[in-house]
Amino acid sequence: MNEGAITRRRVLQVGAGSAMAAYLAACGGDGGGSADDRIAFKTWEDHYLPEQLKEMRRTKDITVKVSFADDNLTNFQQLKRGVDYDVVTADALWVPRFLEDGLIEPFDPAELSTWGNLYSAAREVPFWKEGSLYTCYPHAWSPHLLYYNPSEVRTPPDSWEALLDSRYRGKIVLAKEPNDILAKAGCATGAAKPFAMTDAEIDRARDYLVELKPNILKLAQAGAEELRAFSEGAAIISTILGFDLRIKEAGGPEAKGVLAKEGTIGFADGEMIVAASEKRGLIERFLEADFQPEWIAKRFLKYPHPMFDEKAYKLLVAQGHKELLDRLLYNRPELAFDEDQVALVAPPPNQSAYTDAFNEVFGA
Amino acid sequence: MRSTKSSVRSRIAEYGGLLPAAVLLGGCFGFALVLTVLYSFWQVVDFEVVPDWTLENYRYFFTVDTYVRTFVATLAMVTVATALTLAVAMPFAYWLTRYVSRRWRRRLLIVVVLPFFASYLLRVYAWLGILGQNGAINRFLQAVGVADEPVSILLFNRPAVVLVLVYLYFPFAVLALYVALEQFDWSQVTAAMDLGATGRVAARRVLLPQIRPGIVTAVIFVSIPMLGEYVTPLLVGGTKGVMIGNLVANFFDTGEYSRGAAAALLIAVFVVAIMVVFRRSLELAVPDDA
Numbered sequence: 001m002n003e004g005a006i007t008r009r010r011v012l013q014v015g016a017g018s019a020m021a022a023y024l025a026a027c028g029g030d031g032g033g034s035a036d037d038r039i040a041f042k043t044w045e046d047h048y049l050p051e052q053l054k055e056m057r058r059t060k061d062i063t064v065k066v067s068f069a070d071d072n073l074t075n076f077q078q079l080k081r082g083v084d085y086d087v088v089t090a091d092a093l094w095v096p097r098f099l100e101d102g103l104i105e106p107f108d109p110a111e112l113s114t115w116g117n118l119y120s121a122a123r124e125v126p127f128w129k130e131g132s133l134y135t136c137y138p139h140a141w142s143p144h145l146l147y148y149n150p151s152e153v154r155t156p157p158d159s160w161e162a163l164l165d166s167r168y169r170g171k172i173v174l175a176k177e178p179n180d181i182l183a184k185a186g187c188a189t190g191a192a193k194p195f196a197m198t199d200a201e202i203d204r205a206r207d208y209l210v211e212l213k214p215n216i217l218k219l220a221q222a223g224a225e226e227l228r229a230f231s232e233g234a235a236i237i238s239t240i241l242g243f244d245l246r247i248k249e250a251g252g253p254e255a256k257g258v259l260a261k262e263g264t265i266g267f268a269d270g271e272m273i274v275a276a277s278e279k280r281g282l283i284e285r286f287l288e289a290d291f292q293p294e295w296i297a298k299r300f301l302k303y304p305h306p307m308f309d310e311k312a313y314k315l316l317v318a319q320g321h322k323e324l325l326d327r328l329l330y331n332r333p334e335l336a337f338d339e340d341q342v343a344l345v346a347p348p349p350n351q352s353a354y355t356d357a358f359n360e361v362f363g364a
Numbered sequence: 365m366r367s368t369k370s371s372v373r374s375r376i377a378e379y380g381g382l383l384p385a386a387v388l389l390g391g392c393f394g395f396a397l398v399l400t401v402l403y404s405f406w407q408v409v410d411f412e413v414v415p416d417w418t419l420e421n422y423r424y425f426f427t428v429d430t431y432v433r434t435f436v437a438t439l440a441m442v443t444v445a446t447a448l449t450l451a452v453a454m455p456f457a458y459w460l461t462r463y464v465s466r467r468w469r470r471r472l473l474i475v476v477v478l479p480f481f482a483s484y485l486l487r488v489y490a491w492l493g494i495l496g497q498n499g500a501i502n503r504f505l506q507a508v509g510v511a512d513e514p515v516s517i518l519l520f521n522r523p524a525v526v527l528v529l530v531y532l533y534f535p536f537a538v539l540a541l542y543v544a545l546e547q548f549d550w551s552q553v554t555a556a557m558d559l560g561a562t563g564r565v566a567a568r569r570v571l572l573p574q575i576r577p578g579i580v581t582a583v584i585f586v587s588i589p590m591l592g593e594y595v596t597p598l599l600v601g602g603t604k605g606v607m608i609g610n611l612v613a614n615f616f617d618t619g620e621y622s623r624g625a626a627a628a629l630l631i632a633v634f635v636v637a638i639m640v641v642f643r644r645s646l647e648l649a650v651p652d653d654a
Binding site for chain 2: 213217218221360
């Protein structure tokens with residue numbers, strides 16, 4: 001046989017070997033810390049700083065492996081399937097849902113030295129309390145404001161109703177979040193609980209969106225799309241979180257934010273301890289290291305939205321950021337839990353009705 | 365005994381090459397398909413799919429006209445985009461096979477497939493920079509004095525979606541048509557014209573029937589993936605350029621897997637129907653004795 005010839009057996013061997021190598025490479029570890037001293041942290045991008053994690057590893061001997069969270073639903077379903085995380089982030093009323101399904105375990109706040117740094121409003125949230133225990137460590141919050149370009153929009157659109165004005169035809173850009181959009185429409189049409197609307201309320205919200213649709217340029221999947229549309233002048237109104245600062249950073253036109261008169265939706269999130277995790281002691285050490293005011297202040301400066309840590313607020317004020325802090329409502333944590341003004345993100349009890357209404361509005 | 369052993373070995377060798385594909389397609393695609401079919405007949409309760417049998421997921425799509433309307437709009441966009449893709453690809457493939465030397469053909473074909481080296485998302489995003497208000501076209505129009513201010517009709521509508529789809533699927537059409545045209549014996553056209561046929565008649569009665577499998581392949585390669593598109597309409601279509609894939613994606617994004625599965629299967633059934641229609645044309649390409 002010719003030595004250089006490729007035999008069928010050789011092809012199959014190489015193929016199988018390559019497939020196995022590719023599979024092993026794809027399953028590869030993250031190269032830091034053993035599974036025992038490592039925290040598997042499923043969270044949003046703005047909940048940590050890489051340099052903070054390095055520092056944590058160096059000074060506290062805690063290794064953190066971060067996985068980005070897509071949304072509350074995905075986190076919820078992953079935990080239900082038994083994916084191995086130790087700490088998971090969730091929004092507002094999703095937290096009781098995690099607890100209800102036995103996915104998280106409450107903790108005793110008295111055991112955490114950083115707990116006292118929180119605003120009292122964040123320490124007394126009814127839906128995050130379980131007796132004397134707490135179900136999540138409050139991190140940050142923000143209402144969804146209506147942002148507008150003041151050089152194009154003379155009268156500030158301070159209500160959802162104002163967005164229906166025909167002058168804004170094709171000039172509004174919204175984030176593509178079906179439940180959030182329906183809930184905002186619920187705010188516009190006076191729904192009692194925008195994330196738990198009745199069928200009649202959903203019908204009213206849908207009618208509002210049908211009327212609003214001609215004014216919507218696009219539903220943006222990523223913040224960058226909204227920034228681009230706004231920067232180019234294609235859009236003049238947006239509802240993306242922290243839009244004024246992001247657009248400024250991107251070198252776009254000025255954007256001003258207003259709270260809608262009818263109320264708005266908002267997020268308030270925190271870190272939860274996964275019930276199946278056996279690293280309770282390590283997790284508590286991690287939370288204490290994670291919620292040091294100095295690091296919270298640094299996180300705020302990188303991702304500016306209100307945090308629940310009062311000590312970090314004072315630190316930032318001392319650093320000369322008071323105007324920014326107060327403009328973003330950092331000093332008003334009670335607003336996050338004022339149901340008349342802010343409807344916090346929650347899993348709709350009738351999700352299919354929300355999705356159907358959304359599709360029926362935004363289909364062709 | 366020996367011959368039985370060698371026969372088994374030869375059988376294994378014969379089907380050995382099939383094994384990886386069978387595992388991949390049977391294990392992954394087959395499993396996913398079965399799961400999708402089951403999901404479409406089950407229900408989602410409290411964000412979990414539960415095996416409670418129902419036809420409601422299918423019934424829903426025929427009772428809400430948004431879906432039928434969106435599907436029809438999608439078909440219209442796909443038909444126009446496929447026709448335009450072929451209209452651009454056919455002359456190009458013809459020129460490539462007839463007037464370009466073999467050496468340069470290969471180079472040009474590499475240029476055609478070059479976009480595949482960039483990510484799909486990046487290629488679609490690039491069009492925002494071309495069609496946007498500060499994009500290349502608007503800058504050009506303003507520079508030559510055709511427009512005083514940016515033209516907004518270039519983006520976030522159906523024509524923008526069709527344009528980007530044509531760009532994305534052009535290489536597939538070119539490759540399929542090039543293969544068909546390269547194998548065609550052009551002396552037949554010459555012979556037909558020698559016998560009195562006009563150029564148009566020769567093309568219609570000699571060339572087209574023989575490259576029909578290539579055209580059908582191009583149509584399939586182009587139109588079927590387009591039917592399932594949702595990223596392109598999402599990025600460049602705005603609220604006016606929505607396709608059925610966007611509505612399906614919304615079901616999955618919000619955990620409504622059963623409705624999403626039913627919608628995806630309805631589209632799949634339609635695709636299979638197209639394949640059945642095109643089957644005859646494809647069979648001509650592979651005669652039984654080949």
